[in-house]
Amino acid sequence: MDFLKARSTGLTLLFTIALTLGLSLAPIPEQWRPLPSLQRGPLQEKLVALTVPARFLGGQPVPAPETEVAAGQPTKPTAPPEDEAGEDAGTDVAALPPDQPVVPTVPGIGLEELSAPSLARAVELEALREKMSAQHVDIELNCRKARADGTCEEDGLAPFHKALGELRADTRRTPVRVVHLGDSLVASDYITDVVRDRLQERFGSGGKGFLFITRPASAGRWTRSGRGSDGWTIERLVDTKWPRDRVGWTGVAFTAAGGSQNTKYDAEGARVAELFFLAQPSSGSVQLSVDGRPLQRIQTRGFSKTKSEAAFARVNLPENAKTLTLTTSGRVELHGVTLETGTPGVIYDTVGLLGGMAEVYLRAQPAAFRAQLRQRKPSMVVLMVGGNEAFFYSRERTTLEEVRAQMKELVSRVRANVPDAACLVMSPIDAGVRTMGGEPVPRRGSKEVSDIFREEARLGGCAFWDAYNAMGGEGAALRWLEAGLMLEDLVHPRAKGSDLLGHLFDLALQRSFAKAHTALVPVADTPGLQDADVALTRTFDKLRRRESGEALRVGIAQLGASHTASHYFTDAVRDVLAKRFGDAGRGFIAAGKSSPRLDKARVARELTGEWKVEDALDSTPGGLWGLTGIRAVGAPGSKLRIQFCKGCPEEKSRTGRLDLYALDVPDVASPDIRVDGEDIPPDAPPPEPLTAPTVRIRSFPVTGTSHEVEVAAAPNSKVTVLGAALEYDTPGVVLDALGLPGSTAFTLRDMDAAAVDAQLASRRPDLLVFWYGTNEANLVGLDAQGLSGDYTALISRLRKATGNAECLVLGPTDRLAKDASGHWTEAPSLATVLGTLPRVARDAGCAYWSPRAAMGGERAMLRWQRSRPVYGHADGVHLTPEGYERLAASFARDFLSAYEARKKGEPTARMEGN
Template sequence: MPGALESKHTSVLLTLALTLALAVGLSLVPQLPEALRPIPSLAKGPVVPQLVALVTTSSAASKRKAVGVEPDTDTNAPEVPVLPEEDEPEEETEVAEASGSDAGVPEPSPGVAEAEADPLGLAGLGPTQRAKAQRMEALREKMGAQHVDLEPGCRRMGASGCEESGLAPFFDALRALHEGRRTQPVRVEHLGDSLIASDHITDVARERLQDRHGSGGKGFLYIDRPTRSGRGVRAGQASEGWVFTRIIDRAPPKDRLPFSGVAFAAGNAGPQDVRFAIEDARTAEIFFLAQPGGGSVQVLADGKQLQRVQTRWTPAEVANARVKLPADAKTLTLKTRGKVELHGVSLENGNPGVVYDTIGLPGAYAGVFLRTHQPFFRAQMRQRKPSLVVLMFGGNEAFRLSRDWTKPEEIKQEAQALVKLVRESVPDAACLVWSPIDAAVRTMGGELVPRRGSRLVADIFREVAKEGGCAYWDALNAMGGEGSSIRWLSAGMLNEDLIHPRSKGSDLLGHLFDLAIQRAYAASRPPPLVANDRPGLQNTEKTLTATFKRLSTLEKGEEARLGILQLGASHTASHYFTDVMRNALTKRFGDAGRGFIAAGKASDRLKPAGVSRELTGEWTIEDALQATTPGQAWGLSGIRAVGAPGAALRIRFCEGCTAAPTPPARLSLYWLDGPGAGQMEVKVDGSAMPPEPPPPEPFTTPTVRIRSFPVTGPAHEVEVLNKGGGTLTVLGAALDLEQRGVAYDAAGLPGSTASTLASEDPQALAAQLSSRKPQLLVFWYGTNESGQADLDAEKLRTEYGELIARLKKDAGGAECLLLGTTDRMQQSSEGTWEAAPGLAKVLTVLPEVARAQGCAYWSARASMGGDHAMLRWQQNGLGHTDGIHLTPEGYEKLAGMFLTDLLAAYEAFKAQPPALASEVVQGR
């Protein structure tokens, strides 16, 4: 063995001697062009340093070839390990002190929205990350690095141009995550060379994205460092006996390597193990090869077995196993038994945050990743479900080009093929292509010059990105352009290999990349769903004049009555909203009675107002949504209670109340009379009332009948009994106090639309409206319409307008006020919350209908906060989990907001000239 080593050393020395002799000889040939001389001019400087540079370069290249690793000017090959952080020059403190407090970007004022001017992209960062970013900004200025914007690319072209940018899937996912609309993590797969193998660049991007949008966990980790060198932050602590198979090897096996580019096999050395620090992880996903004769993997948390994963399968396929981790576990250990091949482990915490995977291999270039087994690449990439795939190559392409080992056409073809593979594997993901960064070479004369080919490769990659529908980032320009690597070297920001940034330089590149992403994200903010959806009571001029005049009269203590009837769907039917309005208005302006109560089953929602319903015997509750034919007669709420012989219905007002005043009052009963109607007996407070005289002519169709009974005070009970002869149809009852004040009726049918009300018998509605005598009609439809994917906006505009005009007339010329829909959202199959399909149409049509019909308008959605407000209300316990309704507290809050706007408009009315504000409208 010693003899073999001596022979090898002799051979190396002989090679070096011949190299030196050839270099000197060629440099002295008179006819040889200067550019081709190994030593440009022996007269221009000392010969020895130039010879040393030549020998060092040749020796390093020989070593790389000897160990079978691709030449890599953008790599940390096994012989050129990534420098650890502690070996870096300490510049951070020095820069911060030199720059002073004015360095970087000033802090925005608290509460400044992301939409505010943010030219650099610092929005959303917490104090710690913002401070780091400001230090990086000072360093950027010192180094002459530049903020270079992403070129977004175009995923889909249309007749009008680009219809979807290259980063739209990623930005949409981030926005959904940030706004609480997404329940799944947003994953990024960053594939690259040695520039990210150390994880400095990607770690900055990861930390910033997770700071802005939340963390989903560590993400994908290798079993061991792919080259057993450099930082181990993206790998486990593995035992010695793992056997590596890599796409960066000289002759990697075909048709077997995974998307990560490395397979870790438990070889002949026996069982192997690997340990991961799992911190806040709650799930571990193990990626492996299921193969004939496969062994097993024991999964342990803090030494306690969780499960055993079997890897036996025919034929060989990539597979994964998801393991739930205990909440308090600190370490995850995998132990192999038998023939096992692992590809990596993903650690996630189960939160809907950002997961940023780093797949960095020294020596890699686009063509190298094409060596993965493409079915495996597709399957594992799809399993990760990324929203963005970053392709970061170019340095090794430029190196190979500078050595004439490849051609521009080959570089382009390989890059195109990799982009195509990514797009086919995960068609719903965005993609982003990096350019190479700048690098330098040392001439024979000892001079540093930019590496040839970097700009050419950057231009090729820009073209490939554009053709493939990917975004593009010019890292070369961001670094400072060609020649910037020389400045970085002199500042201690670049390794002596003239290729790899040291940790501080990598951090700066990550900083510039992150801010480029953030600026593009902010610029991609979609316009509001509807531009003119704004809070506040609108169209109040002249539309609510009579209403405000009556309120003014009541406030002065004069006799008047303001009847308000609110018609709508479940928001109205819940009574939470209208109870707040009724209580506030009657407290300030006087109480004119509880008003109308629909017939129906017992409901706890009526209890706060002291109202109860009770059914005994056989009853059927019908509603207008069940109608098979239009034109049927219904109560104001679109409901009717049909009782068989012997059935009884009771409605109690002010149950248990001890009100001292006993003003005259009127108790009214609403029912349908007609063919087949049963014999009705009515009791008021337990006393039977005289039977209703029969009509002059028998009714041939169901007809609304209304009967009123004089009573005193607010506390009463009305009971209806069916004495037989047919069915009895009851619509509701009302209690009105004959004193000054406000009566606020709530008539809502869950699930209904304006079209539902428009399809009911007009005469039945007119009769009930004439009896209730409202001076103000409040319409609250639109939420159910917004859930219709095929909503006909023109039909809604026409039918709703005609309905309002008709009901205003039937009510004797009442004023009107439209409440716009609340925000409505629904979940996609991926768990992302999106606006209801018809929401934009509803938000556009309702204000137009209000203006056309002379109604005031109030947008509930705008008052909630506009786009995706429902999610924020859900997070605060105000929105229901269905994305449609509010909680009781939510309805109360919304009613308070509406009341505030209504009374503000009323106060503005009172501030008008006295002659106008004091005019009294006599009751109809």
């Protein structure tokens, strides 16, 4: 195809208004635009109805005039306000809208392994998909390697599936890289960012991957590039005079011809950087600096005195690096930088060239194309072009034969250069044009090009995904325009439309992997709050009345192991509920040593003198313990102090109650007690002498916000303190965190029943939350029937003791353990626990929520360990503070979603078997 001739024709017809405006506003290279200034001028809005009206600068989306933003600020294309949420939209559970829907799952479409925040966003996109008549289209795997008899030995995605399976099984020590090449739809990164985020959530993040030196066009997002100084000379394969014999698939040459140029990258989480550059005679150098400190200087001179070639330099970055800066000296040509974590995980490179086509990527210097592609060692290469081919075909500037020949050659080049990588070809999406009268109509070409790409993918041994039919087929672009999902040019989707395409492609990839992959723990692990509208009716009704203004207290007591004992999870949930329904006090705090985990809740503990903190985990069954399975035993003269709401603003009008939980022991003098610095008069002698230790709950009225209780052992006596609790008389929620690290439901079962029941009843819970199972999952040969029977009986007993409080069972988080070879494996009884606890909840009449499903399902812990920030603890069992807060956000969202559904009378999710 003679592109120079096409451009010449366009210039000849410069004064033919319709064609001039069409070329000026169409998604083609900037050099071809007769009137590029129309992209910014005030005439733009008046020209919207003419020819191919686009708000694109060099093919890159820019804000519409009515929504201008500061130059250089990241922005999505013009879209309705709901499109402007960040990538984690919905995780701010405190701001959950009152009509937030329940988050269901749709079996079989690929949602199963998403975390709760991602799932909530996916469900919104599912609703949008249905509204727009978009479709879930499976990937056509095709055959990359045939046997002698003609049957297929290996399908088109087999290397990619194998690599992901190795990540899942923790047998891979290198990243799984994807190289995604395309046109302006990829350049915006609005489709691929959804895919990248979800793959990294499921399989762990290996880093940001390939990034340009600076933005290769004068508009658009900075997300896939550094922030370069002014003065870089930029040459692109899409330009009329492209950089011949120099650039590979990265497509852009950034040259610092003289003086010094620089660019900066956000390097947070990265431990390895690799510079892509052109090694050439008499070339200069690049200084790499981290956080303003020089790290390494890279010389870009080549070994040959006559030949230039693609070259690479790999540099290790210091831990906790924040910023990577590149500063040139002399004449230097750079092609990009990769940033990686140095750990296994998914890396998703995207290179989108504005106006990109198969023919454009074939302009790349073959040796550089091969060298750059092999350097990335991709497990899969994705080719997403076709939109511009269809555009030129519709304008009769190319033929289908030329399109076929160019795609055939590009597929062949990819397969030959990285024969061990999977490859996938995507069809173009639907598009439209406007008549001279301004009426939008379907544009011919997309279906024809799609059919060619499907056939060439099959013949070339690549997989194929039909984005055209996934979008909705012919006429979809017109429907998307009407719904606000398409820009006025009828070619480029807006942010939400791009998110929907990314959603559909991601789920197609996930379905293909699920079919090729056998789950390590083959159990149903359903996200969302199950049976809430049946099991939590009174709790939800009480919350509704509280929200409507009634002066009610809503008590929640969570019993569990270290996930509960850490306080991170319950603190985050308490914050959300208190903001919405009111704060009625901190609730119960166990006796014990000082702990920074209590700082966020403004609680302080202190032990002075000789103390022994004992727990029920390894003790003889039947002992007297506090609600957390802890008791603090102090020698004569020792003191314990617990301070609530330390540093809180004082409200002298606030009243409440401070309760002290301790043991009264025969022939042991009562301790000295001080509340807010004032001595409490000694207790009157009991009417009947004590014959055995007894749990004693003392209650003291208090005024104000901050309060402190101090217990001192008598000079010749020991003292045993179990804990203390603070509540205000104000209406709202009280959430007790009653956790013992390392414990199981059996631990709670074996504690003295009367003592536990009496203390729990004193807390007046409306809802009992049971979070056991993670430690049971590590018990070899766990008896599922015994766990089910004992746990169900325990729940029933405690419900009875608390006046039939409602109940909610939380399942285990994902738990991993290292085998003898150092690989992470599932905890031995995880599948047993996952299969048993939903039945326990059902049999006990409780709701059920799966933390493991909210984390992302199978092997989620591995992905949380590799995330940035890190959510999973290195021990494979616990979460980091950030991880607990993330999980709490998921739980609070599901809980409040079920609450909203109850208010509307809508059913919530059901557990199987109901």
